[in-house]
Amino acid sequence: MRKIFNNNQFAIVVSMFATILIAILLSMSFAIPSVVYASDDSVGEIFYAATGSARKETETFSYVTKTTESYSINISFPNYYNTNTSLQNTCANVAGANIIGYFDRYFENLIPNVTPGAGKTKYTYYAMTRNMAEKQAVINDLYVRMQTNVDRDGNTQTQYKNGITSYVQSKGLAVSYNAVMTNGQFDLNKAKAQFQAGNPISLYMSGYGFANITDNGSLVTLDKNIYDDNHIAIAYGYEKVDYCNSHGGLLRSVIYLKVATGLQGVSGVYVVNNYGKLNDAEAVCIK
Amino acid sequence: MDNKELYEILQEYADDVKAEKESAFKKLNEQPKEDVKQSRKRFKPQYAFAIAMCMVVVVLCIALPIALTDKPHGYVEPTYCSSGEIIFGFEGNSLADIEKYHIDAYYPTLVTDKENMAVCSILSDKDTSLHGIQIGYVLEEDEDEMTFIELAIVPKTHILQIYEDYFDLQEKIKWNKYDVKYFRALNQGTLMYDTQIYFTDGKYDYFIDVESDGEIETTDLLNLLYN
Numbered sequence: 001m002r003k004i005f006n007n008n009q010f011a012i013v014v015s016m017f018a019t020i021l022i023a024i025l026l027s028m029s030f031a032i033p034s035v036v037y038a039s040d041d042s043v044g045e046i047f048y049a050a051t052g053s054a055r056k057e058t059e060t061f062s063y064v065t066k067t068t069e070s071y072s073i074n075i076s077f078p079n080y081y082n083t084n085t086s087l088q089n090t091c092a093n094v095a096g097a098n099i100i101g102y103f104d105r106y107f108e109n110l111i112p113n114v115t116p117g118a119g120k121t122k123y124t125y126y127a128m129t130r131n132m133a134e135k136q137a138v139i140n141d142l143y144v145r146m147q148t149n150v151d152r153d154g155n156t157q158t159q160y161k162n163g164i165t166s167y168v169q170s171k172g173l174a175v176s177y178n179a180v181m182t183n184g185q186f187d188l189n190k191a192k193a194q195f196q197a198g199n200p201i202s203l204y205m206s207g208y209g210f211a212n213i214t215d216n217g218s219l220v221t222l223d224k225n226i227y228d229d230n231h232i233a234i235a236y237g238y239e240k241v242d243y244c245n246s247h248g249g250l251l252r253s254v255i256y257l258k259v260a261t262g263l264q265g266v267s268g269v270y271v272v273n274n275y276g277k278l279n280d281a282e283a284v285c286i287k
Numbered sequence: 288m289d290n291k292e293l294y295e296i297l298q299e300y301a302d303d304v305k306a307e308k309e310s311a312f313k314k315l316n317e318q319p320k321e322d323v324k325q326s327r328k329r330f331k332p333q334y335a336f337a338i339a340m341c342m343v344v345v346v347l348c349i350a351l352p353i354a355l356t357d358k359p360h361g362y363v364e365p366t367y368c369s370s371g372e373i374i375f376g377f378e379g380n381s382l383a384d385i386e387k388y389h390i391d392a393y394y395p396t397l398v399t400d401k402e403n404m405a406v407c408s409i410l411s412d413k414d415t416s417l418h419g420i421q422i423g424y425v426l427e428e429d430e431d432e433m434t435f436i437e438l439a440i441v442p443k444t445h446i447l448q449i450y451e452d453y454f455d456l457q458e459k460i461k462w463n464k465y466d467v468k469y470f471r472a473l474n475q476g477t478l479m480y481d482t483q484i485y486f487t488d489g490k491y492d493y494f495i496d497v498e499s500d501g502e503i504e505t506t507d508l509l510n511l512l513y514n
Contacts, residue, residue: 050371052369052370052371054369075476075478081375083377084376085415118433120431121431124433124477126425127437127498129405129437130405133377258476263370264375266449
Protein backbone atom coordinates (compact mmCIF):
# COMPACT_ATOMS: atom_id res chain seq x y z
CA MET A 1 0.00 0.00 0.00
CA ARG A 2 1.22 3.47 -0.89
CA LYS A 3 2.08 5.74 2.02
CA ILE A 4 0.06 8.96 1.99
CA PHE A 5 1.34 10.52 5.24
CA ASN A 6 4.53 10.12 7.14
CA ASN A 7 4.27 9.54 10.87
CA ASN A 8 4.32 13.21 11.93
CA GLN A 9 1.74 14.23 9.34
CA PHE A 10 -0.52 11.45 10.48
CA ALA A 11 -0.27 12.56 14.10
CA ILE A 12 -1.07 16.16 13.13
CA VAL A 13 -4.12 15.09 11.12
CA VAL A 14 -5.43 13.01 14.02
CA SER A 15 -4.89 15.89 16.46
CA MET A 16 -6.66 18.37 14.18
CA PHE A 17 -9.55 15.99 13.73
CA ALA A 18 -9.90 15.55 17.48
CA THR A 19 -9.68 19.31 18.10
CA ILE A 20 -12.32 20.12 15.49
CA LEU A 21 -14.59 17.40 16.83
CA ILE A 22 -14.31 18.65 20.42
CA ALA A 23 -14.86 22.25 19.31
CA ILE A 24 -18.03 21.28 17.47
CA LEU A 25 -19.36 19.35 20.45
CA LEU A 26 -18.55 22.13 22.90
CA SER A 27 -20.20 24.73 20.69
CA MET A 28 -23.39 22.68 20.94
CA SER A 29 -23.23 22.89 24.73
CA PHE A 30 -22.32 26.52 25.28
CA ALA A 31 -23.82 29.58 23.67
CA ILE A 32 -21.08 32.08 23.07
CA PRO A 33 -22.45 35.53 23.89
CA SER A 34 -21.93 38.02 21.16
CA VAL A 35 -21.82 41.75 21.63
CA VAL A 36 -23.32 43.31 18.56
CA TYR A 37 -24.60 46.79 19.00
CA ALA A 38 -27.24 47.95 16.56
CA SER A 39 -26.10 49.68 13.47
CA ASP A 40 -25.87 53.32 12.65
CA ASP A 41 -26.72 55.04 9.41
CA SER A 42 -24.44 56.61 6.85
CA VAL A 43 -24.16 59.85 8.81
CA GLY A 44 -23.38 58.02 12.06
CA GLU A 45 -26.74 58.25 13.79
CA ILE A 46 -27.53 55.20 15.87
CA PHE A 47 -30.88 53.49 15.40
CA TYR A 48 -32.49 52.47 18.66
CA ALA A 49 -34.43 49.24 18.27
CA ALA A 50 -34.22 47.16 21.41
CA THR A 51 -34.99 43.47 20.99
CA GLY A 52 -35.30 42.93 24.73
CA SER A 53 -33.31 39.69 24.76
CA ALA A 54 -31.42 39.57 28.03
CA ARG A 55 -28.83 37.51 29.79
CA LYS A 56 -28.40 37.33 33.56
CA GLU A 57 -25.30 38.49 35.42
CA THR A 58 -24.60 38.91 39.11
CA GLU A 59 -22.01 41.29 40.58
CA THR A 60 -21.10 41.54 44.24
CA PHE A 61 -18.82 43.79 46.23
CA SER A 62 -18.15 44.43 49.92
CA TYR A 63 -17.91 47.60 51.93
CA VAL A 64 -17.86 48.71 55.56
CA THR A 65 -19.56 52.11 55.45
CA LYS A 66 -21.41 54.05 52.81
CA THR A 67 -22.76 57.53 52.24
CA THR A 68 -25.79 58.12 50.07
CA GLU A 69 -27.42 61.05 48.36
CA SER A 70 -30.50 60.74 46.17
CA TYR A 71 -33.30 62.61 44.49
CA SER A 72 -36.26 61.66 42.33
CA ILE A 73 -38.71 63.84 40.46
CA ASN A 74 -41.44 61.57 41.82
CA ILE A 75 -41.61 58.33 43.78
CA SER A 76 -43.10 56.52 40.80
CA PHE A 77 -43.07 57.03 37.06
CA PRO A 78 -45.09 55.69 34.13
CA ASN A 79 -43.64 52.40 32.86
CA TYR A 80 -45.70 51.72 29.76
CA TYR A 81 -44.95 49.02 27.21
CA ASN A 82 -46.11 48.23 23.70
CA THR A 83 -49.22 46.03 23.39
CA ASN A 84 -49.80 46.47 19.65
CA THR A 85 -48.55 43.31 17.97
CA SER A 86 -48.38 44.97 14.55
CA LEU A 87 -45.68 47.40 15.72
CA GLN A 88 -42.01 46.45 15.87
CA ASN A 89 -38.92 48.15 17.34
CA THR A 90 -41.01 50.42 19.55
CA CYS A 91 -38.56 51.32 22.32
CA ALA A 92 -38.34 54.97 21.23
CA ASN A 93 -42.15 55.20 20.96
CA VAL A 94 -42.59 53.70 24.43
CA ALA A 95 -39.94 55.99 25.93
CA GLY A 96 -41.74 58.95 24.41
CA ALA A 97 -45.08 57.73 25.78
CA ASN A 98 -43.56 57.50 29.27
CA ILE A 99 -42.43 61.13 28.97
CA ILE A 100 -45.91 62.15 27.78
CA GLY A 101 -47.53 60.10 30.55
CA TYR A 102 -45.40 61.78 33.19
CA PHE A 103 -46.28 65.31 32.02
CA ASP A 104 -49.95 64.36 31.65
CA ARG A 105 -50.14 64.84 35.40
CA TYR A 106 -49.53 68.56 34.82
CA PHE A 107 -51.10 68.99 31.36
CA GLU A 108 -54.30 66.93 31.34
CA ASN A 109 -54.94 67.00 27.62
CA LEU A 110 -51.61 65.38 26.74
CA ILE A 111 -53.37 62.00 26.91
CA PRO A 112 -57.09 62.54 26.37
CA ASN A 113 -59.47 60.92 28.88
CA VAL A 114 -56.68 59.52 31.02
CA THR A 115 -55.77 60.30 34.60
CA PRO A 116 -52.16 59.15 34.80
CA GLY A 117 -52.03 58.61 38.56
CA ALA A 118 -53.32 59.62 41.96
CA GLY A 119 -52.28 60.24 45.54
CA LYS A 120 -52.59 62.67 48.40
CA THR A 121 -49.49 61.93 50.44
CA LYS A 122 -47.54 60.56 47.45
CA TYR A 123 -48.41 60.59 43.77
CA THR A 124 -48.45 57.11 42.21
CA TYR A 125 -48.64 56.61 38.46
CA TYR A 126 -51.08 53.87 37.51
CA ALA A 127 -49.86 50.71 35.88
CA MET A 128 -50.19 50.28 32.10
CA THR A 129 -53.24 48.11 32.85
CA ARG A 130 -55.45 51.11 33.59
CA ASN A 131 -56.66 52.81 30.40
CA MET A 132 -54.44 50.49 28.38
CA ALA A 133 -56.12 51.32 25.08
CA GLU A 134 -55.65 55.07 25.53
CA LYS A 135 -51.99 54.68 26.52
CA GLN A 136 -51.39 52.38 23.58
CA ALA A 137 -52.91 55.03 21.34
CA VAL A 138 -50.11 57.40 22.35
CA ILE A 139 -47.50 54.76 21.46
CA ASN A 140 -49.23 54.21 18.11
CA ASP A 141 -49.26 57.96 17.46
CA LEU A 142 -45.56 58.36 18.28
CA TYR A 143 -44.74 55.35 16.08
CA VAL A 144 -45.99 57.37 13.11
CA ARG A 145 -44.64 60.76 14.16
CA MET A 146 -41.16 59.32 14.84
CA GLN A 147 -41.18 57.54 11.45
CA THR A 148 -40.27 54.30 13.16
CA ASN A 149 -38.74 51.66 10.86
CA VAL A 150 -39.02 53.98 7.84
CA ASP A 151 -35.29 54.37 7.16
CA ARG A 152 -34.06 51.36 9.13
CA ASP A 153 -35.23 49.34 12.13
CA GLY A 154 -36.10 51.59 15.05
CA ASN A 155 -35.45 55.28 15.48
CA THR A 156 -32.58 57.71 15.63
CA GLN A 157 -32.23 60.19 18.47
CA THR A 158 -33.31 62.95 16.07
CA GLN A 159 -36.43 61.06 14.97
CA TYR A 160 -37.29 60.36 18.62
CA LYS A 161 -37.10 64.03 19.55
CA ASN A 162 -38.91 65.18 16.41
CA GLY A 163 -41.74 62.76 17.21
CA ILE A 164 -42.14 63.98 20.78
CA THR A 165 -41.94 67.61 19.66
CA SER A 166 -44.61 67.02 17.02
CA TYR A 167 -46.92 65.31 19.51
CA VAL A 168 -46.48 67.99 22.20
CA GLN A 169 -46.97 70.83 19.73
CA SER A 170 -50.17 69.17 18.51
CA LYS A 171 -51.48 69.64 22.05
CA GLY A 172 -50.57 73.34 22.02
CA LEU A 173 -47.51 72.92 24.24
CA ALA A 174 -43.76 73.37 23.78
CA VAL A 175 -40.88 71.01 24.52
CA SER A 176 -37.16 71.56 25.06
CA TYR A 177 -34.20 69.22 25.41
CA ASN A 178 -31.07 69.77 27.51
CA ALA A 179 -28.01 67.55 27.37
CA VAL A 180 -26.68 66.28 30.69
CA MET A 181 -23.41 64.95 29.27
CA THR A 182 -19.98 66.55 29.49
CA ASN A 183 -17.16 65.34 27.23
CA GLY A 184 -19.09 62.18 26.44
CA GLN A 185 -19.67 61.29 30.10
CA PHE A 186 -22.83 61.42 32.21
CA ASP A 187 -22.69 64.63 34.24
CA LEU A 188 -24.43 64.10 37.56
CA ASN A 189 -24.47 67.78 38.45
CA LYS A 190 -26.32 68.65 35.25
CA ALA A 191 -28.68 65.72 35.81
CA LYS A 192 -29.39 66.81 39.39
CA ALA A 193 -30.38 70.26 38.18
CA GLN A 194 -32.78 68.77 35.64
CA PHE A 195 -34.31 66.33 38.13
CA GLN A 196 -34.80 69.15 40.62
CA ALA A 197 -36.56 71.10 37.87
CA GLY A 198 -38.91 68.13 37.46
CA ASN A 199 -37.54 67.03 34.10
CA PRO A 200 -37.02 63.34 33.26
CA ILE A 201 -33.94 62.33 31.25
CA SER A 202 -33.83 60.23 28.08
CA LEU A 203 -30.94 57.73 28.14
CA TYR A 204 -29.61 56.65 24.75
CA MET A 205 -27.77 53.39 25.33
CA SER A 206 -25.72 50.93 23.28
CA GLY A 207 -25.47 47.88 25.47
CA TYR A 208 -27.01 48.32 28.92
CA GLY A 209 -28.14 46.60 32.06
CA PHE A 210 -30.96 46.99 34.56
CA ALA A 211 -30.05 45.84 38.06
CA ASN A 212 -31.96 44.88 41.16
CA ILE A 213 -29.91 45.78 44.22
CA THR A 214 -29.65 43.79 47.43
CA ASP A 215 -27.61 45.34 50.25
CA ASN A 216 -27.21 43.40 53.51
CA GLY A 217 -25.18 46.14 55.19
CA SER A 218 -21.74 44.93 54.12
CA LEU A 219 -22.29 43.16 50.81
CA VAL A 220 -23.98 44.58 47.72
CA THR A 221 -25.41 42.23 45.13
CA LEU A 222 -26.43 43.49 41.70
CA ASP A 223 -28.67 41.04 39.85
CA LYS A 224 -28.54 42.34 36.33
CA ASN A 225 -30.43 41.83 33.10
CA ILE A 226 -27.84 42.58 30.43
CA TYR A 227 -28.75 43.59 26.88
CA ASP A 228 -26.52 44.02 23.85
CA ASP A 229 -28.71 46.18 21.66
CA ASN A 230 -29.60 49.89 21.44
CA HIS A 231 -32.33 51.20 23.68
CA ILE A 232 -33.90 54.38 25.03
CA ALA A 233 -35.07 54.40 28.65
CA ILE A 234 -36.21 57.25 30.87
CA ALA A 235 -34.44 58.21 34.11
CA TYR A 236 -36.47 59.99 36.78
CA GLY A 237 -34.11 60.04 39.74
CA TYR A 238 -30.67 59.11 41.00
CA GLU A 239 -28.90 57.65 43.99
CA LYS A 240 -25.17 58.24 44.38
CA VAL A 241 -23.50 55.90 46.85
CA ASP A 242 -19.90 56.10 48.06
CA TYR A 243 -18.80 52.72 49.42
CA CYS A 244 -15.86 52.89 51.86
CA ASN A 245 -13.51 50.49 53.66
CA SER A 246 -12.94 50.31 57.43
CA HIS A 247 -10.51 53.26 57.27
CA GLY A 248 -13.01 55.46 55.49
CA GLY A 249 -11.19 55.11 52.21
CA LEU A 250 -13.37 55.21 49.10
CA LEU A 251 -13.75 51.77 47.55
CA ARG A 252 -16.08 52.78 44.78
CA SER A 253 -18.57 55.49 43.95
CA VAL A 254 -21.67 54.32 42.11
CA ILE A 255 -24.46 56.28 40.43
CA TYR A 256 -27.76 54.41 40.19
CA LEU A 257 -30.44 55.95 37.97
CA LYS A 258 -34.09 55.12 38.62
CA VAL A 259 -35.57 54.26 35.26
CA ALA A 260 -38.72 53.40 33.38
CA THR A 261 -37.24 50.56 31.34
CA GLY A 262 -39.97 50.48 28.72
CA LEU A 263 -39.74 46.67 28.76
CA GLN A 264 -42.66 44.64 30.06
CA GLY A 265 -41.77 42.74 33.21
CA VAL A 266 -38.36 44.37 33.55
CA SER A 267 -37.57 46.70 36.43
CA GLY A 268 -34.41 47.84 38.15
CA VAL A 269 -31.92 50.68 38.13
CA TYR A 270 -29.44 51.71 35.45
CA VAL A 271 -25.92 51.67 36.86
CA VAL A 272 -23.86 54.39 35.19
CA ASN A 273 -20.59 53.17 33.60
CA ASN A 274 -21.31 49.57 34.55
CA TYR A 275 -22.05 47.98 31.18
CA GLY A 276 -22.27 49.15 27.59
CA LYS A 277 -22.09 52.73 26.44
CA LEU A 278 -24.26 55.70 27.30
CA ASN A 279 -24.25 57.56 23.96
CA ASP A 280 -26.17 60.54 25.20
CA ALA A 281 -28.55 61.71 27.92
CA GLU A 282 -31.01 64.57 27.50
CA ALA A 283 -33.53 66.07 29.87
CA VAL A 284 -37.00 66.74 28.47
CA CYS A 285 -39.10 69.68 29.56
CA ILE A 286 -42.68 70.26 28.44
CA LYS A 287 -44.31 73.65 29.05
CA MET B 288 30.17 -28.82 -31.54
CA ASP B 289 29.78 -32.20 -29.97
CA ASN B 290 27.30 -33.23 -27.34
CA LYS B 291 29.74 -32.69 -24.51
CA GLU B 292 30.40 -29.10 -25.49
CA LEU B 293 26.66 -28.42 -25.83
CA TYR B 294 26.00 -29.89 -22.39
CA GLU B 295 28.65 -27.71 -20.79
CA ILE B 296 27.21 -24.57 -22.43
CA LEU B 297 23.70 -25.46 -21.31
CA GLN B 298 24.91 -26.28 -17.80
CA GLU B 299 26.64 -22.91 -17.59
CA TYR B 300 23.44 -21.14 -18.73
CA ALA B 301 21.36 -23.06 -16.24
CA ASP B 302 23.73 -22.11 -13.44
CA ASP B 303 23.48 -18.40 -14.41
CA VAL B 304 19.72 -18.52 -14.53
CA LYS B 305 19.60 -20.24 -11.14
CA ALA B 306 21.81 -17.58 -9.66
CA GLU B 307 19.52 -14.79 -10.96
CA LYS B 308 16.48 -16.69 -9.76
CA GLU B 309 17.90 -17.03 -6.29
CA SER B 310 18.89 -13.42 -6.33
CA ALA B 311 15.39 -12.42 -7.45
CA PHE B 312 13.73 -14.63 -4.87
CA LYS B 313 16.01 -13.19 -2.22
CA LYS B 314 14.75 -9.65 -3.04
CA LEU B 315 11.18 -10.87 -3.16
CA ASN B 316 11.51 -12.58 0.20
CA GLU B 317 12.95 -9.47 1.77
CA GLN B 318 10.26 -7.08 0.40
CA PRO B 319 7.27 -8.34 2.55
CA LYS B 320 9.38 -8.10 5.69
CA GLU B 321 9.88 -4.36 5.02
CA ASP B 322 6.17 -3.92 4.31
CA VAL B 323 5.24 -5.61 7.56
CA LYS B 324 7.72 -3.44 9.35
CA GLN B 325 6.20 -0.28 7.81
CA SER B 326 2.66 -1.41 8.65
CA ARG B 327 3.63 -1.85 12.26
CA LYS B 328 4.98 1.73 12.29
CA ARG B 329 1.55 3.21 11.25
CA PHE B 330 -0.24 1.67 14.23
CA LYS B 331 1.99 2.98 16.95
CA PRO B 332 0.24 3.10 20.38
CA GLN B 333 0.03 6.92 20.49
CA TYR B 334 -2.18 6.98 17.37
CA ALA B 335 -4.42 4.33 18.76
CA PHE B 336 -4.59 6.32 22.00
CA ALA B 337 -5.53 9.55 20.15
CA ILE B 338 -8.29 7.80 18.24
CA ALA B 339 -9.55 6.15 21.41
CA MET B 340 -9.62 9.52 23.18
CA CYS B 341 -11.68 11.00 20.35
CA MET B 342 -14.14 8.17 20.64
CA VAL B 343 -14.35 8.59 24.41
CA VAL B 344 -15.05 12.33 24.02
CA VAL B 345 -17.78 11.67 21.47
CA VAL B 346 -19.40 9.00 23.61
CA LEU B 347 -19.25 11.15 26.76
CA CYS B 348 -20.70 14.20 25.02
CA ILE B 349 -23.65 12.20 23.82
CA ALA B 350 -24.20 9.88 26.74
CA LEU B 351 -23.56 12.14 29.76
CA PRO B 352 -26.34 14.68 29.16
CA ILE B 353 -28.77 11.83 28.67
CA ALA B 354 -27.57 9.89 31.70
CA LEU B 355 -27.51 12.89 34.04
CA THR B 356 -31.03 14.16 33.34
CA ASP B 357 -33.74 12.78 35.54
CA LYS B 358 -36.60 13.68 33.27
CA PRO B 359 -39.41 11.12 33.20
CA HIS B 360 -39.95 8.95 30.20
CA GLY B 361 -41.86 10.79 27.49
CA TYR B 362 -40.89 14.21 28.87
CA VAL B 363 -40.87 16.92 26.20
CA GLU B 364 -38.48 19.79 26.79
CA PRO B 365 -40.43 23.10 27.00
CA THR B 366 -39.76 25.80 24.46
CA TYR B 367 -37.67 28.59 25.96
CA CYS B 368 -38.57 32.11 24.88
CA SER B 369 -36.30 35.05 25.65
CA SER B 370 -37.92 38.34 26.53
CA GLY B 371 -37.18 39.59 23.02
CA GLU B 372 -39.05 36.72 21.41
CA ILE B 373 -42.46 37.54 22.84
CA ILE B 374 -44.87 40.39 22.37
CA PHE B 375 -47.90 41.40 24.41
CA GLY B 376 -51.08 42.07 22.50
CA PHE B 377 -53.93 44.05 24.05
CA GLU B 378 -57.10 42.00 23.59
CA GLY B 379 -59.67 43.91 25.62
CA ASN B 380 -61.00 44.61 29.09
CA SER B 381 -62.58 41.31 30.08
CA LEU B 382 -61.94 37.57 30.02
CA ALA B 383 -64.52 37.29 27.26
CA ASP B 384 -61.95 38.88 24.96
CA ILE B 385 -59.67 35.83 25.16
CA GLU B 386 -62.35 33.12 24.86
CA LYS B 387 -61.33 32.72 21.23
CA TYR B 388 -58.06 31.13 22.36
CA HIS B 389 -59.93 28.28 24.14
CA ILE B 390 -57.51 28.11 27.07
CA ASP B 391 -58.94 25.87 29.80
CA ALA B 392 -56.92 27.44 32.61
CA TYR B 393 -57.79 28.33 36.20
CA TYR B 394 -59.11 31.86 35.63
CA PRO B 395 -59.41 34.48 38.36
CA THR B 396 -62.91 35.51 39.32
CA LEU B 397 -61.95 39.06 40.26
CA VAL B 398 -63.73 41.62 38.12
CA THR B 399 -63.26 45.38 38.16
CA ASP B 400 -64.67 48.17 36.06
CA LYS B 401 -63.35 47.99 32.51
CA GLU B 402 -60.86 50.86 32.64
CA ASN B 403 -59.06 49.11 35.51
CA MET B 404 -58.73 45.73 33.84
CA ALA B 405 -56.82 44.69 30.73
CA VAL B 406 -56.32 41.33 29.09
CA CYS B 407 -53.36 40.66 26.80
CA SER B 408 -52.25 37.71 24.73
CA ILE B 409 -48.58 36.72 24.96
CA LEU B 410 -47.47 35.89 21.44
CA SER B 411 -44.37 34.73 19.62
CA ASP B 412 -42.79 37.62 17.75
CA LYS B 413 -41.95 35.22 14.90
CA ASP B 414 -45.23 33.55 14.03
CA THR B 415 -47.63 35.16 16.54
CA SER B 416 -48.44 31.74 18.02
CA LEU B 417 -49.93 31.95 21.51
CA HIS B 418 -47.49 31.52 24.42
CA GLY B 419 -49.84 32.58 27.21
CA ILE B 420 -52.15 35.30 28.44
CA GLN B 421 -51.84 38.15 30.91
CA ILE B 422 -54.63 39.63 33.00
CA GLY B 423 -54.03 42.96 34.72
CA TYR B 424 -55.96 44.78 37.44
CA VAL B 425 -55.72 48.17 39.09
CA LEU B 426 -57.44 48.26 42.49
CA GLU B 427 -57.86 51.54 44.31
CA GLU B 428 -59.17 51.66 47.87
CA ASP B 429 -58.45 55.35 47.94
CA GLU B 430 -55.85 57.62 46.37
CA ASP B 431 -53.13 56.42 48.71
CA GLU B 432 -54.07 52.74 48.75
CA MET B 433 -53.47 51.20 45.34
CA THR B 434 -52.81 47.65 44.24
CA PHE B 435 -51.56 46.67 40.78
CA ILE B 436 -51.88 42.99 39.85
CA GLU B 437 -50.64 41.21 36.74
CA LEU B 438 -51.36 37.49 36.38
CA ALA B 439 -49.70 35.60 33.54
CA ILE B 440 -50.96 32.13 32.61
CA VAL B 441 -48.41 30.19 30.55
CA PRO B 442 -48.75 26.60 29.32
CA LYS B 443 -46.06 24.30 30.69
CA THR B 444 -44.93 23.69 27.13
CA HIS B 445 -43.26 27.11 27.29
CA ILE B 446 -40.82 28.86 29.61
CA LEU B 447 -40.76 32.63 29.26
CA GLN B 448 -37.55 34.34 30.32
CA ILE B 449 -39.34 37.21 32.04
CA TYR B 450 -40.98 34.76 34.46
CA GLU B 451 -38.23 32.16 34.95
CA ASP B 452 -37.08 33.69 38.27
CA TYR B 453 -40.47 32.80 39.76
CA PHE B 454 -39.53 29.11 39.75
CA ASP B 455 -36.82 29.85 42.33
CA LEU B 456 -38.98 31.73 44.85
CA GLN B 457 -38.14 30.51 48.34
CA GLU B 458 -41.18 31.16 50.54
CA LYS B 459 -43.80 28.41 50.42
CA ILE B 460 -47.39 28.02 51.52
CA LYS B 461 -50.24 25.68 50.76
CA TRP B 462 -53.27 27.42 49.27
CA ASN B 463 -56.29 25.32 48.44
CA LYS B 464 -54.77 22.32 46.68
CA TYR B 465 -51.79 24.24 45.31
CA ASP B 466 -48.19 24.46 46.47
CA VAL B 467 -47.51 28.17 46.22
CA LYS B 468 -44.12 29.89 46.12
CA TYR B 469 -43.80 33.59 46.79
CA PHE B 470 -41.56 36.52 47.68
CA ARG B 471 -42.53 39.86 49.18
CA ALA B 472 -40.43 42.93 49.98
CA LEU B 473 -40.85 46.65 50.40
CA ASN B 474 -39.49 48.44 47.34
CA GLN B 475 -37.48 51.36 48.74
CA GLY B 476 -37.76 53.16 45.41
CA THR B 477 -41.54 53.19 45.12
CA LEU B 478 -42.38 52.59 48.81
CA MET B 479 -44.79 49.90 47.60
CA TYR B 480 -44.68 46.22 48.46
CA ASP B 481 -43.56 44.02 45.58
CA THR B 482 -44.97 40.49 45.74
CA GLN B 483 -44.26 37.66 43.31
CA ILE B 484 -46.33 34.48 43.45
CA TYR B 485 -46.03 31.23 41.52
CA PHE B 486 -48.09 28.06 41.40
CA THR B 487 -48.98 25.45 38.82
CA ASP B 488 -51.91 23.16 38.12
CA GLY B 489 -49.69 20.79 36.13
CA LYS B 490 -50.90 22.09 32.81
CA TYR B 491 -50.30 25.81 33.20
CA ASP B 492 -47.90 27.95 35.22
CA TYR B 493 -49.40 30.95 37.04
CA PHE B 494 -47.13 33.96 37.63
CA ILE B 495 -48.55 36.80 39.69
CA ASP B 496 -46.83 40.16 40.14
CA VAL B 497 -48.31 42.56 42.67
CA GLU B 498 -47.43 46.12 43.68
CA SER B 499 -49.38 47.37 46.68
CA ASP B 500 -49.24 50.31 49.03
CA GLY B 501 -50.15 48.07 51.94
CA GLU B 502 -48.58 44.75 52.84
CA ILE B 503 -50.96 42.00 51.76
CA GLU B 504 -50.57 38.34 52.72
CA THR B 505 -50.13 35.93 49.85
CA THR B 506 -53.21 33.96 50.83
CA ASP B 507 -55.27 37.15 50.87
CA LEU B 508 -54.01 38.09 47.41
CA LEU B 509 -54.92 34.68 46.01
CA ASN B 510 -58.32 34.82 47.71
CA LEU B 511 -58.80 38.28 46.24
CA LEU B 512 -58.12 36.95 42.72
CA TYR B 513 -60.03 33.69 43.16
CA ASN B 514 -62.72 34.70 45.63
